[in-house]
Amino acid sequence: MSYIDEVMERVVAKNPGEAEFHQAVKEVLDSLRLVVEANEEEYRKNGLLERLVEPERVISFRVPWVDDQGRVQVNRGFRVQFNSAIGPYKGGLRFHPSVNQGIIKFLGFEQCFKNSLTGLPIGGGKGGADFDPKGKSDREVMAFCQSFMTELNKYIGADTDVPAGDIGVGAREIGFLFGQYKRIRGVYEGVLTGKGLTYGGSLARTEATGYGLIYLLDEMLKQNGKELAGKTVVVSGSGNVAIYATQKATQLGAKVVALSDSNGWIYDANGINLDVVREIKEVRRGRIKEYADAVPSSEYHEGKGIWSVKCDIALPCATQNELNLDDVKTLVANGCFAVAEGANMPTTREATEYLLENKIMFAPGKAANAGGVATSALEMTQNSMRLSWTFEEVDKKLQEIMVGIFSKMADAAKRYGVEGNYVAGANIAGFEKVVMAMNAQGIV
Template identity: 65%
Template sequence: MALTNNYLKGVYETVLKRNPNEPEFQQAVLEVLESFEPVVEQRPELEEKGIIDRIVEPERMVMFRVPWVDDNGKVQVNRGFRVQYNSAIGPYKGGLRFHPSVCASVIKFLGFEQCFKNSLTGLPMGGGKGGSDFDPKGKSDAEIMRFCQSFITELQRHIGQFTDVPAGDIGVGGREIGYMYGQYKRLNNEAVGVLTGKGLSFGGSLARTEATGYGLCYYTKEMLAYKGTSFEGKTVVISGSGNVAIYAAQKATELGAKVVTMSDSAGFIYDPNGINLDVMKDIKEVRRARIKEYADLVPGSTYTAGARPWNTVCDIALPCATQNELDENDAKALIANGCKFVAEGANMPSTPEAVAQFQANGVFFGPAKAANAGGVATSGLEMSQNSLRLSWSFEEVDERLHDIMVNIFKCCVESAEKYGHKDNLVMGANIGGFEKIADAMLAQGIV
């Protein structure tokens, strides 16, 4: 699909000019702008007030040096980022990613997507994202602590519970959040909900660890029900083996499916009997080892190095690893192997060509900004608990999460149908998230 609206063409040309050599950001903007064409045609005030000119430009982007000392006493220097993308509907909210691939383009694409995702939750949260090109793999706890303390020493001057509330993402789990929260508290002399994903003993929320994976399955459950079916008896392939993948596998299994694959950056495992989550959690959450060990521990399973699981026969695919992990050829392989439903657990894991293949071949496709919104939704619920000085039960948080994901799916369906694109959940998610932000920006004037 190519842009046909002259206003949107002009906006995208400006994005390309201002953001050269940033392919991830350009890809994210183009995909969203394509969805806005019917909205712009029906709502001329969006062009008159420059809403989309403003929405593609971050309100603020911070880049900073992060010096730290390794266990050998050598000084290391990494680069830190925070994009505060849009605050029209609330304080900036979005994760921190520690991974060698982190750069301005990746952070801006993630922050841009986060705006619409947060809007879809119905909670008052704007969009932001941050991180560093620091790689936690192979580092000692002491090295990670020193890095996190240095990182937050700079970032703390830009965030706050009513300004910008970061969370975790790839490479940033409970350990890293704990170190950063401790240093923030030390520097600011206040215990407030400035970070989410905290430990349960100091303000964290039950169900946060499970939230993105569970939310993905709740959204997928609605997709399946909409088409008159369910998880019961379905075969599911999942990529990734972090929190999202593990808890998506757990919830899909609880809902009656058989999950047969998981992966890491080195390869994937296939278990025709269904993934043994106790073994998987021990490998990835306790020992932080490579996924290939699963094949040595579970009879009947196999490990394939240097490959992703998309050639596996399945009914449902849930990509939960990283951006652009599923390309056009992978999509064709899934279609050939009988896959009828795809829902994204990672951020933008499918390339535009892959999405086009799914949509052209009758695969019901749930985009990341809707399907993986469960994590940030529960982060929003953690913010609420912190403000109230309360702690809700696991069941209460899970029930609220379930209701949010049901409402997100409903919003996607209704928004797509409203503008003549029935069952196109990509259009629905983009438009549903956008219109709430656009209305807030119109109400607040030119800011």
């Protein structure tokens, strides 16, 4: 049995029931076979892969809080500090009922390679809780965030672990978390990113993941003899990533015709009116079906099915494993020639393989959605320097980073004889930097 297969077997045995974590590890290790087999004896002797797939630290804790009816509620919080070989742990916090240890480990593992690809000195981590902020009052969200940070503050710091937002954690939640950290620790430092502009946040951070997705997509198309202008795009989700991906794609001449949320999806043949979406989602915190009321020429469809819309480019920006084999078969049959992941692992393993087999340009999430964490690292830099850069300065650095990420993954794929396979390229490029740092630091 090969070294990779041995390690994969151990991962499954030691982490029972953590399907998303197993999936993420298998996808990465399979694409690293070419690299590992060339150095198998050395990697095996140093237990390199065993150390790579085992988090440095997993923290799980109780989060009690009081709701508006005066009842005590209890949730479970997590922080997985996966790998600090290239810098302090960096990765978002997710507040969603689906959160469990396996999902946080999968996200933390992916984050190691994503952060490595940015070229910035940040390690991999992730955290969250099975708390649902939907339908909660501001006071309830504050109560939860303060309780969550009362425990989490023991394990984080500006040079140790710097969390950010993710699903369910936006500007409101980051503000409450930062306030509680400052109150308990008595220090004012860049311990969280995604902060408000009045207290250390960075311009362009809100837009960063969506903008970065389009910058990398645009570069991928250019390097393959195509362009974004004039293309029809379908975007799943209607949160932060989807909204700003839609905005930037539209600015670059594409037409986005569909968005979704967990209840259903909208189709607007004239192109999505982003002002309407932002009013619904960012101001009212409403549901995407309200778009059809505001734009009578559009259609609302309950449930799944957004990938049945004919398009040139598909951007899954909602959640993990949302794009399955049947979906991608439909996309390919309808003429889709490029897919770029705005969410974390939104495409199933079978669907990814089908896209690669059919020569569809495919940008994996650890590369395509790295713009958010890249700009978070730029926020950390500004905090350390006590500076605030202009929107244009941050946006320019973001674009340079995303173009650089595409170059790294394209080059790595070419070097190992799998040119055009950006999944393998992203994994190899991210892996090489982390492994060099781990080897340099000894057995830790």
